[in-house]
Amino acid sequence: MSRMHSDGRGESGSSKPITDKSPDWVEYDEEEVIDLVVKLRRDGYDPSQIGIKLRDQYGIPSVKALTDKKVTEILEEEGLELSIPEDLQNLLDKAESIKEHLDENGKDEQAQRRLELTEAKIRRIASYHRENGNLDEDWKYER
Known part of the structure; x- marks a missing residue:
């Protein structure tokens, strides 16, 4: 999708993996990922920052592939949702x-x-x- 209020017409964004299942090389299970998401939110990170931190520092390519839930869904279940999106x-x-x-x-x-x-x-x-x-x-x- 192109940017709305700029001269650029390029497309940005990454493409998602073809399969929905978690890769074999990921060392974390579902409970550990949920605990990490909750811990990072309590440390003050926003959902997008949590995803980036899990990808870059913990080697978790996709939270949804491991837990079948988005980061925001996990936060809602734990009572840590954002007041404004x-x-x-x-x-x-x-x-x-x-x-x-x-x-x-x-x-x-x-x-x-x-x-x-x-x-x-x-x-x-x-x-x-x-x-x-x-x-x-x-x-x-x-x-």
């Missing part, structure tokens, strides 16, 4: 950063446009999450 939280942080920049540099028209585009993305993603029940129905973004 991670993609929406990242956009909110980005908008906040742009607003801080605009407070110092009021004449930066490019930053103003970037803030408008980011807020449009926030509204779209919030609408998606409200429809799917990941976000409260009365949640609303305000600048």
Whole structure:
């Protein structure tokens, strides 16, 4: 998928493995992976960071292949779910950063446009999450 608000038309992202089963060389079983996910969340990592850390430091290519659950599903079962979905939280942080920049540099028209585009993305993603029940129905973004 191409980026929405940029000149680039490239595709990014990795392709998933063909098989759904876990490779033979993985040394961890399901319970150990769940314990690692919970431990990393308690250490303050977000679900995407947990996946990267498990891949790079522990040699676990796919949590779902080992446990038949996504990282977010494991966190929900353990009561450690996020209050706001991670993609929406990242956009909110980005908008906040742009607003801080605009407070110092009021004449930066490019930053103003970037803030408008980011807020449009926030509204779209919030609408998606409200429809799917990941976000409260009365949640609303305000600048």
